[in-house]
Each structure stands twice: as C-alpha cells, then as structure tokens.
Amino acid sequence: xxxxxxxxxxxxxxxxxERYGFEIVRELSAAELVTSEGTIYPLLARxxxxxxVETSWRESTQGPPRRYYSLTADxxxxxxxxVTEWRRFCVAVDGILDAGEER
Amino acid sequence: MSDVPFxxxxxxxxxxxxxxLAAALQRLPVxxxxxxxNEIREHISELRAAQPARDAWDMEALLNRVGLPEDIAAAALxxxxxxxxxxxxxxxxPVPAPVVxxxxxxxxxxxxxxxxxxxxxxxxxxxxxxxxxxxxxxxxSVVVTRHSDDVGPGGSPSNVVPTTTPFRPSTPSRxxxxxxxxQTLAQATVAIQSTGLxxxxxxxxxxxxxxxxxLSQSPAGGSFVPPASVVTLVVSSGPAS
Numbered sequence: 341x342x343x344x345x346x347x348x349x350x351x352x353x354x355x356x357x358e359r360y361g362f363e364i365v366r367e368l369s370a371a372e373l374v375t376s377e378g379t380i381y382p383l384l385a386r387x388x389x390x391x392x393v394e395t396s397w398r399e400s401t402q403g404p405p406r407r408y409y410s411l412t413a414d415x416x417x418x419x420x421x422x423v424t425e426w427r428r429f430c431v432a433v434d435g436i437l438d439a440g441e442e443r
Numbered sequence: 444m445s446d447v448p449f450x451x452x453x454x455x456x457x458x459x460x461x462x463x464l465a466a467a468l469q470r471l472p473v474x475x476x477x478x479x480x481n482e483i484r485e486h487i488s489e490l491r492a493a494q495p496a497r498d499a500w501d502m503e504a505l506l507n508r509v510g511l512p513e514d515i516a517a518a519a520l521x522x523x524x525x526x527x528x529x530x531x532x533x534x535x536x537p538v539p540a541p542v543v544x545x546x547x548x549x550x551x552x553x554x555x556x557x558x559x560x561x562x563x564x565x566x567x568x569x570x571x572x573x574x575x576x577x578x579x580x581x582x583x584s585v586v587v588t589r590h591s592d593d594v595g596p597g598g599s600p601s602n603v604v605p606t607t608t609p610f611r612p613s614t615p616s617r618x619x620x621x622x623x624x625x626q627t628l629a630q631a632t633v634a635i636q637s638t639g640l641x642x643x644x645x646x647x648x649x650x651x652x653x654x655x656x657x658l659s660q661s662p663a664g665g666s667f668v669p670p671a672s673v674v675t676l677v678v679s680s681g682p683a684s
Contacts, residue, residue, distance in 0.1 A: 361482055362489040369508075376510025378464075381482040382519035385475060389522065403488065 345426070347383060349373060351392060351411060351419040358410035360398070384409060392418055453502045457487055458663045460506050462622060465665030467516035471523060477617055477667030479519055483509065620674055622664025624657050628678045631657045635674045643673045646680040654681030 346368070353364055365380045374380055387393045392415030397405045411419070450458070461484060468476045487509060496502040509515075618638045623631035632642045652658055658677045662668060 362486055365486065376514045377486065377508055378483050378510040378515040379518040381479055381486070382515065382522055384482075385479065385519070386522045403492070404485070406485075407482070 354411040358408040360406040464512040467512040643675040648683035649679040652679040
C-alpha cells in the first residue's frame with residue numbers, strides 16, 4: 341500500500357509545477373517515505389511509461405542539464421481520482437480503528 | 444572535480460557502485476538501464492554537491508542512502524514484466540564526462556564497504572603513477588552520428604586522435620560500455636567493438652600489470668554513450684625500463 345501511495349505522492353509533488361528528479365526524491369526522503377532513494381527513479385520511469393508524467397531537459401546553472409518531470413493531463417486525472425478514493429479509504433479505516441479502540 | 448585531475452578513491456567507490464548496479468540491471472532493456480544508471484549517477488552527484496563526502500565512511504553512508512543495487516534493480520524490474528517493450532521514446536542520455544576508472548572486471552561484490560577501500564587506495568596511487576607517465580595516443584575514432592537537441596552534456600576523450608574505424612550501423616540508440624579492465628587489449632577490443640563502440644588505446648608503463656593488459660578505461664564500464672563512441676583504454680606496456 342505504501343508503495344502504491346508513493347506513486348501518487350510523486351504526482352502530488354508535481355501538482356504545482358515541474359521538478360527535477362533529485363528534488364522529488366529529496367522531498368520524499370525528507371518525509372521519510374523512502375529509505376532507498378534510488379528506488380524512486382524506476383518509479384519515475386514507470387510513471388513516464390504510463391503517461392502520467394512527461395520529461396524535458398533544462399539547463400542548470402550548476403552542473404549538467406537536468407531532467408524535469410511534469411504532470412500530464414492523465415496524471416492529473418489519476419491523482420484527483422486517487423485523492424478522492426484515499427480520503428474515503430482513510431475515513432473508513434479510521435472508523436473501524438476507532439470503533440475497535442472503544443471496545 | 445575540476446581541480447582533481449584523476450578519479451579519487453571516492454569517485455571509484457561511485458564507479459564501483461554504478462558497476463554493481465549495471466550488473467544487477469542486466470535484465471532491463473538497454474535503454475531503460477542506461478536511463479536509470481544515468482539518473483542514479485546524477486543523484487549521487489547532487490547528493491555529493493549538497494554534502495561533500497569527506498571520506499569512505501561518508502561515501503558509504505551516501506551510497507547506502509541511495510540504496511542497495513539489488514533493491515533498485517528489483518524496483519526497476521517490476522517495470523519490465525508489464526512493459527516488455529521500451530514503449531516510450533528512448534530517453535536522451537547525457538554522456539558522462541570521460542573518466543579514468545579502475546573499476547574491477549568483476550562487479551559482483553555487494554555494496555562497497557569502507558573496509559574494502561584500502562585496496563582502492565593502493566591501486567589509485569599506483570594508477571596515479573601510471574598516468575603521470577607520458578601518455579601515448581595510438582588510435583581512435585569518433586563517429587558520433589546521433590545528435591539531438593535534448594541529448595545532455597557531451598564529453599569525449601580529449602587526448603585521443605581520430606582515425607578511421609568502420610562505423611557499425613547498430614540499431615540501438617546508445618550503447619553500454621563494457622567493463623574491460625584486466626582484460627588483454629585484444630579481448631577488450633573484441634568486447635568493445637561487439638557493442639558497436641570504437642577503441643582508442645593509450646599505453647602506459649606499469650610494474651604491476653603485465654604488458655598488454657588494460658589498466659583503466661574511459662568512460663567507465665556501465666556508462667552509456669552514443670553508438671560508435673570511443674572507449675579509451677590505458678594499456679600496460681610493462682615495467683618502465
């Protein structure tokens with residue numbers, strides 16, 4: 341579940357605009373959502389294959405050009421759908437967990 | 444890195460890590476593998492830029508943070524099962540700047556551990572000695588046919604002289620450099636040419652490595668380069684007289 345949610349966390353990070361790979365990984369790492377940072381890149385590749393994100397090269401002021409990721413319309417739609425489902429899921433799970441504690 | 448003419452021990456830890464990752468990614472389609480290796484390479488560069496590794500322990504921690512090669516490979520291979528074909532257009536790959544690497548021919552050892560670094564240190568001092576000697580350029584060719592505006596930063600060996608080499612019209616849009624250190628020049632030439640790349644060789648005296656054996660290569664094994672690029676080898680000419 342964690343892994344499935346991670347994909348959408350990546351999409352969510354791109355909601356406000358494009359970012360390059362290292363930024364995305366750093367955010368997820370800071371939120372303690374990933375331990376092996378390198379595993380995010382295959383995930384980014386999959387999202388690109390799925391058409392949820394697209395990439396473009398940008399010159400960098402320091403170092404080599406960077407590959408920037410941005411959300412596609414499909415990716416945005418998938419994210420919106422997930423957010424709705426996730427909220428509903430959380431409410432349902434919380435309801436059961438809370439009921440369990442009260443007994 | 445511009446102030447460091449040769450690969451440091453820490454660079455070599457990165458080379459070795461990437462070599463292990465490349466080996467772990469064998470099952471991945473070439474273009475995906477190259478793409479991933481390049482992103483991981485860049486990630487490591489960014490991490491190092493943000494917080495420079497001062498010693499092998501720092502580098503070890505940094506590489507641990509990136510993850511075990513097998514873990515990254517497992518994540519990558521998940522993509523393969525339902526995406527047998529590299530459907531999306533091949534990603535442009537920045538060609539890494541040429542480096543002299545002492546990546547060993549066998550890259551099956553697990554994640555580098557600090558305890559293994561002393562041998563690197565010895566080896567690097569040795570190598571520095573070799574490379575400090577006069578470098579003789581023998582032959583090379585550069586036939587880079589593919590160029591698109593989104594190909595990243597390029598790099599080609601600066602100390603090589605273009606000559607003619609039959610261009611092999613290979614189908615892949617890029618090639619992975621084989622690891623050839625420790626092989627004879629003949630073996631290395633076969634291995635490199637079989638991937639559609641060209642060989643440039645340079646000889647350098649070595650007391651430790653028999654004449655004719657490859658001391659180092661550039662780009663490193665596991666790197667990805669445009670088709671028909673040159674892999675420059677430093678070949679031992681035996682003990683200096």
